[in-house]
Amino acid sequence: MSWTGRTAQESSTVMSVHIPKGMSVRCNIYSIHMDPGHWGPPDPSLFCPERFTAERIVKRHPMAWLPFGAGPRNCIGMRFALMEAKMTLACLVKKFSVETCAETQIPLVHVARRTVQPEKGVTVRFTRRNVVVNEAEE
Incomplete structure (x- = not known):
């Protein structure tokens, strides 16, 4: 899935954008996974296993890698899928x-x-x- 959606449980302001309580918000996960700010240089689409070293993971925003979503509504089969893979x-x-x-x-x-x-x-x-x-x- 390249999009995830949530409903705001309370009013909030994120990066100077006001989100009222009850508003539906969708997040484009693909854009996050292809953001050069998180995954560059040189190109986020290149295979680079070094991006997942402990040192690089600590420096990166915790929501920059969302293969199974995040929080209480993340993929229920995540642990099984990772073990199987x-x-x-x-x-x-x-x-x-x-x-x-x-x-x-x-x-x-x-x-x-x-x-x-x-x-x-x-x-x-x-x-x-x-x-x-x-x-x-x-």
């Missing part, structure tokens, strides 16, 4: 090397500015590692 990734990299290939689109082009879905999918090459794997694990 980590286990899947661990199983893949244990048995395969992941590499770009001729069909890999670099940089990725998104379907629309408001979504993170790549226009042509993500094509990579999996090369089997030469490791001995216990057959019971497969």
Whole structure:
């Protein structure tokens, strides 16, 4: 989801904008995730794992990364989804090397500015590692 919405429980002023009690407010999460102020330089769309080091996380606003929303209405399946993704990734990299290939689109082009879905999918090459794997694990 690229948008999240909330209803103001009390009147408030945020960055000189008055929000009266009961007003619906929508936040464009995609714009936050692509903001060079949080994710640059050079380009927020570039893959840069160093953005998630402990030192960089402490310096960044806590609401700059919202893959599952935030607060009491965040995604109920967040912990399960993260565990599932980590286990899947661990199983893949244990048995395969992941590499770009001729069909890999670099940089990725998104379907629309408001979504993170790549226009042509993500094509990579999996090369089997030469490791001995216990057959019971497969």
